[in-house]
Each structure stands twice: as C-alpha cells, then as structure tokens.
Amino acid sequence: MSESVLLNPNSRPQLLGRLAEATDWDLAVVGGGATGLGVALDAAARGYSVVLLESHDFAGGTSSRSTKLLHGGVRYLAQGNVALVREALHERSTVLANAPHLASRLSFIMPSYAWWQTPFYGIGLKLYDLLAGQAGLGPTRFLDRRGTLAALPRLQPQGLSGGVQYWDGQFDDARLALALARTAVREGALLLNYCPVTELRHENGRVTGLRCRDAIGGQSYEVRARCVVNATGVWVDGVRQMDGDAQGKTVTPMVAPSQGVHVVVDRDFLPGDHALLVPKTADGRVLFAVPWLGKLVLGTTDTPRRDLPREPQPLRSELDFILGEAARYLVRPPTPADVRSIWVGLRPLVRPVGDDSDTGSLSREHTVLQASSGLVTVTGGKWTTYRAMAEDVLARCVASGLLPRRPAGVSATLRLVGAPAPQAPAGPGLAALPGQHLYGVEAATLAQLPGAGEELAPGMTEAMVRFAARNEYALTVEDVLARRSRYLFLDAELAGRVAPRVARILEEETGVNPQLAAFQALAQSYRLWPA
Template structure:
C-alpha cells in the first residue's frame, strides 16, 4: 500500500514537471494584462482628480433606512464579502441595505496576511493529494487576484516573493511548482517566476544566513491594504445607491407569522440606541466567523438570538475577559492566525520571503508592507469564537523563534511593533452536522460555502479575501434566484472602485509636483486613496489642517507641510486625512481611523497609543462629542490598542 502511494506521487510529480515545462514553453508570452490596461503615456500623464458628489451623511442614510418600505436585499455584515455583496447587488439594480455591528473590516477582514494570492501551498497540496478540488481553488483565486489588481490598483500591488532553498534536491521541485503556479494563472499571470543563484539570493536578502542557502525561487503575487479595500468597497456601494451603515446591531430577524420566512431584521443604532425595522425580500448572512449567531436567530421561531451567545471566555488564545461572540459554533470551525509587524530591516524592501516549511510543518511569510515587515502566520484551532481575539506572548515568541532560524542578527522581542490575531474560519454544511458535534470536521469545506435555509436566509461563509468578489457574485446570484428579481448582469470584474477612477501609475509623482509634497507623503496618499488623494491635498493647503499634532508625529511641536520634510517623520498622518475619513469614509470612532482607515496601530501600536488623545480631540469637535464621550473614547481606544502586542 505504501509503495503504491509513493509510486503514484512520483508519477504525478513527473507528469506535472513534464506538463508544466512543456506548457510554459509553448504558451505565448504573457504581460501584466491588467496593468497594461491602466497605463498611460508618461508624456501626457496629468493629474485629473476625481471629484465625486458629496456622499450622503450618516443621518441621511439612517433616514433612508427608516423611510424605505422594503429593500430588495438586506446584507448583514460589513466585512469583505458583505461589502462586496452590496457593491454587486447595487450595480445590478437591486435596492440594497447593509448593516454592520461594528466598523467595516473590524474583524477578520482587517487581520489577513495582506496577500491577493492563489496560494502556492494549496497548489502543492493539490498535486500531492491528487485533488482537483484543491487545484480548482488555486485557479479560482489566481483569476480573482487579477481582478483585485485591476479594480483597485492603488490598494493592490504586485509583490515578488522569494523562497530560499536550503537543499539542492529542492531546486527542481520548487522550480516546477512556481512554473505551474504561473501556468495556472493563464492570461492573468503577473510575471514569470525565476531561479536565482546563492549569491543573488543573499544579495537580495542579506539578512538571511547565506551559508545555508543553495539558491532561491522568485514568484509573484499581490499585496494589498485589506481594511482600506474594505472601506473602499463600502463607499463604492453607497455611491452606487446602496444604504450602508456601520455600528448597527441586528437584534432580531423579522419572520413571517405564518410561513416563518425571514423578511428583514430589527437593528439598533449603537450610537444612539434607536431601533429600526428593516423589511427586505431576501436577507443575506455575511458575518464570517459570526455566521452561527445569525443562524441561531434563524432557528428561533421569533428570530431572537440564544441567551448564551455572550459570555466570558476562558480559553488560552483569547485575552483575559475577552467575550465569546459565538459559543459552540455549528457551521464555523474557527482557528486563530497571528501576525506580527517588525522593522523594515527584517526583509528586503521590495520582495517578500516565504519559509516553505517551518519546524512544525507550517508555511511562514515575511512580507514588506506599509514600510514595515509583516510576519506570520500561526494556525491555532479554537472551540469558541471570541469577539476580539488577541495574540498571546507565546504566539509572538513562536513567530520570532521561527524567524531566528534564518536571520543572521539577533531577533528581538523589542523589535515587535504590533501583533494581532484574526479568526480564519473553515466552514461546513450545518445541515450535515448533528447537534453536539461542535468539534467534528464532517462536511468541512475548503472553499467558500453558500446555502439557503428553510426560512429563506442566504448564508455565505468561508473563502478568503482574494476571492471576495466571486463569493459576492455567487451570493447575489442566489439572492436573485430566491427573490425572483430581474437584474442587470454582474459587472464587478471590471468595476473600478472608489479612488481607482482615472488611475495613473504616475499618480505619486503628479501629487508631489502639484502639491509640493515629499515623496513619502505623496506615496502614502496615492497608495491609500488613489485619485481621491487630491481631495485631501486640497485640504492640506488649509493652514489648520496640514499640521502634525504631537499625537501623530511623536513630536511636541506642530509643523506645517511647507516647512517640513515628511521623511523626517515616521508616519505621515495629518488632520486633513482624519477629517476626510470622517466626512467621506464614515469614520465614527478613534479606532476606525487609527486601525482601519489608516493602519497606524497595525504598524506601530506604541506610537498609535500616543495618537489617541489628539485623534479624539479632532473627532470630538467634528462629531460634537461631549466631555464624557471624549473621556470614554480615549480610555476604550487605548485599552484596545494595548492588546496589539505592546
């Protein structure tokens, strides 16, 4: 039996090698298909800033919510998939409402590995396990990677990643694997993978121990800003006509008294306590790791949640006092992935590193991101779904220990600038799991999973960031089927998101020239806001908005843009950017700005702590907070940021 298994794997690998080599050499040369479409002639490039109409205020969206007798679809959950559903539904002509209990990307969608990728490790599994299903997942994600790069070129960039090779026999193995990865990307391949010598590998990554390296394989994937992508989706949905609101908690599902069909939800504005009854023809549960919470409401005859949903966790991988969002999940099989952020000298500035196999068999990434290095991830199974999972010291030390195997200089705990944990759910068909089988893996689905309950509730769960668009498309297809709607075709493959309109790869230079910005500030604004960066730049010309308070720059003076080189500051965040996020991106709390509209706390939690009082001061003036609200906001924000490995 053992010999047959080995023979089959050797035969499969040989076939893959031959087919990959032939396929690669016979296929026509590929270029950056999406990037070519976006390029303009450098000689004629001009700054043509997008000036969208002023977005509806929160009050106007709430008014729309209360005055609409019935929406076509109500989406519960404002993460990547939920926001993607709102964009897809609105652009097909549906009247869409979306409610999110916290902020957009406040959970899993802001705590990813920041990669738009097909998954080289999944490709390896596909061939070793002779799994067509795994291979289909890789091909699906590679296609969607291309769509992300096209629809949001300011937020998604091509990133070369090097796999250091430490044994000569691994060279052909990794080479064939990378070439197959290119091959399955088809017309949307980003760049050809290539082999580098030992000398080239150590030149690319001098921080690695060159005495152990035999060669390196370089392949290409996408890197992106996850929470900004999420808020951009929400803004795009609103601009396409959807009613999208954060900080709206679902208290009860509305059910038809005679049929039990789900026909909407009762939601509460967490800012004011006011309740709204939202009627909808179809309701979508897109709450990710918290899917079971809504499914439990669906099971209740009156649509209420279970009484034991909120309790205090006592698990090793949640902080003391961390609340459990879902106990004994039926559909979701949760696990925790931990990431840390390190200074830039831990990784090449323009190329990531992939440890193909750690000491315990996992894959570890070390990626340049936002001027720092993102390292991770762990994969720790959990029994409950915590509301706010946090990275433990053991998790942080685990990543640092693995990193020290390859880095020449000492890897220090004091270099950790931030650390966080996110729930990465695998899902299973809840109809195939009996009550009490919480830990069972029966019916486990590696991809995303969509199903409609007997009461008409459409649930979408699983998957990953890279495939959010396809997940949303398939979900709205199911919505159309359930609601018997007559809609336009899906257009999201080619829909430029907010900030990508008229995008030009020379935007950074154009902003620097037009507004006399430093390269660091121009890069930050171009890569965060795309063509809408000029709206912030216009605000920066106001003497009161172009300042760097002590809380943002880590200095006690206040300096205007005209008199300072922003490269001397670690983080180029200004009051103008904060006000823009309040007025154009629905920032409602200090955490929204410090963690998600900007990535300050993810990049440097200690510096972000110092930014809290100044942020609250500006927001308090803008949103008319009283003294008690300001005090509470400072306290809550600082307590939360302290859980980020500080």
C-alpha cells in the same frame, strides 16, 4: 445619480432617516466585512436596492487582520485544487485592476537550504505562472545563492544553496473594504456601521426582514427585505441561531474558527522590496516575512479556537513560534523588544452542517447555505476571492426566487472609489510608507482639507482624520488609527501617542464621543507579550 450618493457618511441622522423610511429592500446584508461589502456592491451595481448593516465598524473583524496578500494560493496548488487556484489568480488580477491605489504586485523569494528545494518548488511555481496566464504578474525565476542573497541581504547565508522568485499581490485590506463600501454607496446602496441586527423578522416561517439598533443613539429600526444575507464571517452561527429561534430549533454550528497571529517589526530586519516565504517550517506551517507600509509583517499561525472574542489575543506559544522561525532565517533574530505591534485575526473554517438546510458548497474555501426560512448564509473564503463569492451568493438568491434575475459580472470591471485612470503611472506600492498615494485620485480632495500640512505620524495628517470622518464613516479613534490609517497595526505605541490629537479632531468633526480611553487600552494590548 442616486439619492444615496448625496448622503454624507458623517451625517448619521440622514442615513438613519433613510433607514427609517417605510421601504421594502431587495436585499439586506448583515455584516460589513469583505464578504458582505462585496455582496452589497455587486448587488447594487446590478440595480437591486440594498441595505447593509454592520454591528461594529466596517472590516473591524477578520477583514482588517489578514496577511495583506492577494494570492492564488500556492498551498492549494500543492493539494491539487487547480480550479480554486485558477479562480483566485483571476480575481487577484481583478482587484489589482479595479483598485490599483490599494493593491500592487509583490516579489516573493523562497530560499533553498537543501539541494532538492529549488527544482521542487520552482516547478510548482512555473505551473502557478501557467495557471495565471495573461493575469500573471511576473515570471518565476530560479536563483543561485548570490542572487538570493542580493534579493534578501539579511537572509541567513549558512547552508543556503539558492532560491526561487515568484510574484503575487498585496493590498491594504481595511482601506480596500472602505473602498468597497463607498463604491456600493455610489451605486445606490445604504450602508451603516455601528448598527447591530438584533432580530430577524419572519412571516409564515420565511425571513422577511430584520430589526436593528443604532449603537450610537439607541433607536431601533424595522427593515423589510425580499432577501436577507448573513455575511458575518466567524459570527454567522449567531445570526443563524436567530433564525432558528424563530422556528423553535437549535442550529448546528457551521464554523470552526482558528486564529492567525501576525507580528510587526522594523523593516531593517529584512530590507528591500522582496517578501520571504518559507513553505514548510519545522512544524509544517508556512512563514511569511512581508514588507508592508514601511514595516515587516511576520506570520502566521493557525490555532483552533472555541470562543469568538471581538479582540482575540495571541498565545505565548504562537508568538514564540513566529519569532523562533524568523530567527532561523534572518541574520538578526527579532526579539519581543523589537515588536511594534501584534494583531490576531479569526478565520471562519467551514465544517459540514447536519441540519435540514440546503447546503451549496461552492469550493473548499467558501460555502453558501440557504435555510428553510430563506436566510442565505455565506462564510469561509479569503479576501482575494471576495467578488467571486459575491457572485455565488447572488446566484443562489436568484436561483431560489428571492431576487429577480439581473445581468451578472458587472463588478468585474467596476473601478472602486479613488482608483486612478487605467493609464495612470503606478504608485509606490504597498511596501512603501503610508501616504497620500493610498487615496488615489482623492488625494487632491485631501489636500484641500484643514490640516493637510500638519503631520500626526509619518504619512498621516490631520486632514486624513477629517477625511475619514467626512467621507469614510469614521466615528471613533480606533476607526481612524486601526482601519482608515493603519498605525495600530504598524506601531501601536505611536498610535497611542497620537490618539489624543485624533480624538480632538474627530469630536470636532462628528460630535460623537471618540472613545479615546478605550483605544489607548487597545493600543497597549497590541504591544503586550503574554506571560
């Protein structure tokens, strides 16, 4: 057992003490979202010494604001990108196998309101099944009108001729990120949230490490590393510019961000365990209505942005679009008064880089770039393929001589913290209400903590707050109610009401200011409808 496994995530001084040691790391990862955590886990599992630093909380940005789908990408199949779809379908099965408590299969229904839609979409989805092969989650079926309405009883019946049923996956994105983080620690990595990188270290024009600052205590630290990976998502250009500043040049931005908005309403707008997918809305976009943790998630949009706010806000036009399209397909149209929560995620769309960097565009989805200084940057991609992205990043590091060669593929069968045994019965799935099943085998530990029988919200107990503080790096109310529990995303008003009790428990556990007032303001913003 490595030393880091013995470190209590709640013992921040102990973690910072290890960071302060005069140690040369093999790999320093900047960014604690899906991509950075995937890189850290894959590297640690191969035996590299790894430190990961996150400026805010793990999965605090894009990685907790996805549509919650593990999918191969039906739309990429329509574009002819078969290789990308095949890779994503393979990785989908890997996540389902390695974290069955946090990911489950989900049935989707595509309704047909024109005679040609069922055969057209059905043939494409049969090809989707063929590409999945043994990793398929269930066969595509053609449905008549009666079968479609049986699956989606609140679907608009007028003009409906039938539909197509196919299978994909869904997951709890933020909790999967935490499982990646904790599994990386189990494999020997050191991870710290609330520890922003303030500077990159250079010697003779090469990156040799970084400088970071503990956002809680204010102390700065020097970190030496053979290889530094910039995995900060939509914010990668900021770190790239740190590298450019040391060389006296301005880097060309490689990210053109867009935002996706999601609206949450009660499940009775579309009861049952099937998701609705409209592949082409009135303006050519895709509409999802996905059952998730007892609620219904409606989305999403794809709106370009020029700025990179930590908390992006929806446009009125985006919200009107989502509710307007939902009204076309649901018997009871949701209104702004029905909305329980609104969340917005920024997507890092990659554009060509025109500087002197050596660019390796590994797929249409993600890009790995190595600067002349040796700084390795990865961005783009999607949650489903986080592990494949990590392998591509480490392959680049090895090929460049930044890391010694070690056997790859270790993470493909590495079960994450909390994962039940392979033969264990399947849980209720991610469409069900939140509860202890999301903790997998750690539910037994949870049951032993104080407050295990004291419910703060449906499926959330005082013990879960203590578990978050003791085992999951939680320091603030937002950490708990946005990412360890998902109530900010499920019901922002309820999250605001339980926040004071969460704050009291957190402060008792950590001794750190839990930032209650900041969270209550945030929770209010998740319910506001723009003028």
